Amino acid sequence: MTQSIRPVKGFRFSAVSAGIKKVDSTRLDFALIVSDSPAEAAAVTTTNLVFAAPVEITRRRAARGRLSAVVINSGNANAFTGAKGLEDALDLTAAVAQSLKVDPELVAPMSTGVIGQPLPMERILPKVQELASGLDRGAFMDVATAILTTDTLPKTVLQKAEIGGIPVTMAGMAKGAGMIAPNMATLLCVILTDVKVESSFLREALAEAMRDSFNAITVDGDMSTNDTVIVLAGGHESAVELGSAHSDREAFRSLLNGACANLARKIVQDGEGVTKVVEVCVCGASDNEAAMQVARTIADSPLVKTAFHGEDPNWGRIICAAGRAGIAFAPDRVDLFIGNVPIVQEGTIVESDWEPAAHRRMKAGEFQVRLDLKSGDGEARILTTDLSEEYVSINADYRS
Amino acid sequence: MTQSIRPVKGFRFSAVSAGIKKVDSTRLDFALIVSDSPAEAAAVTTTNLVFAAPVEITRRRAARGRLSAVVINSGNANAFTGAKGLEDALDLTAAVAQSLKVDPELVAPMSTGVIGQPLPMERILPKVQELASGLDRGAFMDVATAILTTDTLPKTVLQKAEIGGIPVTMAGMAKGAGMIAPNMATLLCVILTDVKVESSFLREALAEAMRDSFNAITVDGDMSTNDTVIVLAGGHESAVELGSAHSDREAFRSLLNGACANLARKIVQDGEGVTKVVEVCVCGASDNEAAMQVARTIADSPLVKTAFHGEDPNWGRIICAAGRAGIAFAPDRVDLFIGNVPIVQEGTIVESDWEPAAHRRMKAGEFQVRLDLKSGDGEARILTTDLSEEYVSINADYRS
Numbered sequence: 001m002t003q004s005i006r007p008v009k010g011f012r013f014s015a016v017s018a019g020i021k022k023v024d025s026t027r028l029d030f031a032l033i034v035s036d037s038p039a040e041a042a043a044v045t046t047t048n049l050v051f052a053a054p055v056e057i058t059r060r061r062a063a064r065g066r067l068s069a070v071v072i073n074s075g076n077a078n079a080f081t082g083a084k085g086l087e088d089a090l091d092l093t094a095a096v097a098q099s100l101k102v103d104p105e106l107v108a109p110m111s112t113g114v115i116g117q118p119l120p121m122e123r124i125l126p127k128v129q130e131l132a133s134g135l136d137r138g139a140f141m142d143v144a145t146a147i148l149t150t151d152t153l154p155k156t157v158l159q160k161a162e163i164g165g166i167p168v169t170m171a172g173m174a175k176g177a178g179m180i181a182p183n184m185a186t187l188l189c190v191i192l193t194d195v196k197v198e199s200s201f202l203r204e205a206l207a208e209a210m211r212d213s214f215n216a217i218t219v220d221g222d223m224s225t226n227d228t229v230i231v232l233a234g235g236h237e238s239a240v241e242l243g244s245a246h247s248d249r250e251a252f253r254s255l256l257n258g259a260c261a262n263l264a265r266k267i268v269q270d271g272e273g274v275t276k277v278v279e280v281c282v283c284g285a286s287d288n289e290a291a292m293q294v295a296r297t298i299a300d301s302p303l304v305k306t307a308f309h310g311e312d313p314n315w316g317r318i319i320c321a322a323g324r325a326g327i328a329f330a331p332d333r334v335d336l337f338i339g340n341v342p343i344v345q346e347g348t349i350v351e352s353d354w355e356p357a358a359h360r361r362m363k364a365g366e367f368q369v370r371l372d373l374k375s376g377d378g379e380a381r382i383l384t385t386d387l388s389e390e391y392v393s394i395n396a397d398y399r400s
Numbered sequence: 401m402t403q404s405i406r407p408v409k410g411f412r413f414s415a416v417s418a419g420i421k422k423v424d425s426t427r428l429d430f431a432l433i434v435s436d437s438p439a440e441a442a443a444v445t446t447t448n449l450v451f452a453a454p455v456e457i458t459r460r461r462a463a464r465g466r467l468s469a470v471v472i473n474s475g476n477a478n479a480f481t482g483a484k485g486l487e488d489a490l491d492l493t494a495a496v497a498q499s500l501k502v503d504p505e506l507v508a509p510m511s512t513g514v515i516g517q518p519l520p521m522e523r524i525l526p527k528v529q530e531l532a533s534g535l536d537r538g539a540f541m542d543v544a545t546a547i548l549t550t551d552t553l554p555k556t557v558l559q560k561a562e563i564g565g566i567p568v569t570m571a572g573m574a575k576g577a578g579m580i581a582p583n584m585a586t587l588l589c590v591i592l593t594d595v596k597v598e599s600s601f602l603r604e605a606l607a608e609a610m611r612d613s614f615n616a617i618t619v620d621g622d623m624s625t626n627d628t629v630i631v632l633a634g635g636h637e638s639a640v641e642l643g644s645a646h647s648d649r650e651a652f653r654s655l656l657n658g659a660c661a662n663l664a665r666k667i668v669q670d671g672e673g674v675t676k677v678v679e680v681c682v683c684g685a686s687d688n689e690a691a692m693q694v695a696r697t698i699a700d701s702p703l704v705k706t707a708f709h710g711e712d713p714n715w716g717r718i719i720c721a722a723g724r725a726g727i728a729f730a731p732d733r734v735d736l737f738i739g740n741v742p743i744v745q746e747g748t749i750v751e752s753d754w755e756p757a758a759h760r761r762m763k764a765g766e767f768q769v770r771l772d773l774k775s776g777d778g779e780a781r782i783l784t785t786d787l788s789e790e791y792v793s794i795n796a797d798y799r800s
Contacts, residue, residue, distance in 0.1 A: 049727075082732060320515075391706075392787055392791075395702070
């Protein structure tokens with residue numbers, strides 16, 4: 001275990017090596033998370049029209065609001081694999097359900113890796129029993145490691161809080177080495193908590209948490225075929241129920257928001273070839289959606305991202321990207337800051353010698369760009385990265 | 401002159417060195433195109449909300465349908481320069497009009513270069529007389545050279561045709577080293593023809609020609625503050641008028657389409673760090689707009705573009721980009737080709753050993769990717785490029 005995550009009451013973990021990508025590999029690539037009793041569940045999956053077989057199954061099963069297990073493989077996305085892919089995913093969850101003695105409808109599959117190749121069922125199915133036998137309350141990090149692909153590090157979070165006098169634990173794991181996009185596959189995230197929360201509220205809270213986390217990193221712009229976030233709440237029969245008081249609900253939302261935001265930031269930080277993490281903050285838009293549209297256009301602009309890489313406070317590229325976002329504002333009123341250094345005020349370049357100061361801010365690994373459109377109260381933030389030569393070489397060489 | 405373009409009857413050209421970007425430079429950076437008598441005119445300008453002062457003036461003047469001169473400077477975009485910028489551009493065109501003895505309303509300005517800095521009027525204005533005195537029917541290539549910024553080569557086209565028994569000449573010049581985007585400034589294009597064409601038809605024909613040329617390269621996705629295309633038709637009093645016969649009109653459209661497409665392709669070929677020019681062709685969409693939406697999403701995807709750079713027939717990235725374009729289609733019906741090599745048919749990877757053949761196609765400097773969605777008759781083509789390490793280093797080092 002590379003990092004200590006204390007168990008979340010009600011959940012057990014297991015990971016084994018099934019040689020999914022390479023027959024003779026000893027890398028962990030097949031993992032299982034099981035709740036002691038059916039947990040309340042919510043899931044968010046990719047909006048890509050082309051989605052993988054496990055996504056189809058997880059969507060349907062999570063929609064019922066309860067899950068007992070999540071089975072995850074890396075090395076193969078089981079995407080663009082047709083009817084055979086769906087059959088394989090169903091067979092896999094059936095085998096897992098049988099070994100756990102639970103209803104197959106309570107098992108959600110997740111896959112990540114290469115697309116267009118059938119799952120090597122002949123190597124996976126014989127490992128199901130070993131996987132189930134190895135379940136352990138302390139093996140959280142084994143699973144967090146088994147789900148990785150091109151990531152350089154496991155990404156985990158542990159949060160504790162007291163809600164309505166009850167101590168609550170929330171732990172999460174994620175994978176995704178995407179910068180502009182997850183590398184052909186996938187943001188996967190599982191969040192576990194020991195408090196029981198009815199699935200309808202869980203679904204609503206997850207949708208909200210997505211907005212400022214996984215949907216506010218540029219990864220989202222290129223949603224892959226397999227992206228999936230699952231939350232399981234209260235995995236044991238005696239789990240305490242979340243109180244219905246408004247303050248309790250808000251405390252839970254805040255915990256979930258924090259966990260998602262933490263994991264989303266870790267995904268950006270571990271992005272391919274990333275040397276800078278930049279928060280693009282747009283305020284003063286007509287509404288929040290307009291602000292996000294402008295922020296996203298800036299955050300996805302290759303010219304802006306290469307300027308970030310060069311630590312070049314090239315305000316012209318930022319303003320120009322904002323101008324083509326399709327959102328109305330008055331260019332002669334805007335303010336622009338890098339860090340806390342004002343560069344443009346009321347649509348005019350400031351007269352002071354701002355450039356060395358702005359350049360200094362950009363030398364840091366993380367900094368903020370803030371654009372105030374002065375046209376309303378809408379505001380949005382998005383985390384983005386620089387675009388480096390290394391990103392290009394990683395992705396140009398991906399399969400060679 | 402680096403290339404021979406024979407004069408278009410009715411137009412004269414001139415270019416001088418005004419030291420606009422660097423005081424002591426001898427580089428041509430200030431240019432003029434003049435028609436012997438007012439020409440019929442049409443213009444298309446950037447859709448960016450942030451547009452330069454010269455764009456504002458050119459829009460207004462071209463909308464009246466007649467122009468006598470186009471004055472162009474490189475080295476400074478006169479963009480984001482506020483009221484002073486507009487005043488400068490008006491003063492410049494007034495000075496040009498005075499030296500040519502024409503109405504200032506017949507002079508259209510174009511600028512390209514750095515943004516946010518005032519035009520160095522003290523160096524430009526004294527050069528106006530020299531510019532006007534140097535007008536020459538043969539100096540087309542001098543102007544085509546003077547308008548360049550980071551371009552490596554001038555981009556020109558010359559087309560001749562016989563329309564209704566009359567010989568017609570059309571010549572064009574363009575600048576723009578954009579790959580994903582023109583480098584903070586600008587596609588500029590001027591097209592000249594010796595046939596007289598009323599401006600209403602010219603406007604309509606230009607809009608059509610844009611669709612399959614400058615609007616079908618990824619440059620368009622990042623329209624800059626200064627992008628401008630101007631067409632001048634019939635620059636001398638005795639210019640022959642285009643016949644009103646349908647066949648004559650179609651012949652003219654075809655000539656203009658060809659000139660625009662030729663220049664657009666040259667801009668892509670000269671893109672920053674470009675090693676591959678790729679035509680992304682999407683057919684079988686519900687309509688042409690849907691097809692363009694899918695084609696553009698593929699053509700702008702950094703993962704697709706890096707795969708092009710690596711000569712990697714990574715069909716998964718192409719299909720995945722199509723899937724997030726927001727257009728409905730059935731993934732299990734699509735066909736995908738690289739060059740003429742089938743890779744996916746009816747939603748299934750072909751069984752033959754397609755990979756070496758597809759890889760071979762991608763070794764060429766230009767190749768085609770074709771995706772058939774099998775959901776309708778909509779079709780679109782877009783020219784894109786690879787994304788190279790060199791692109792990143794050019795743009796990260798832009799101002800340093």
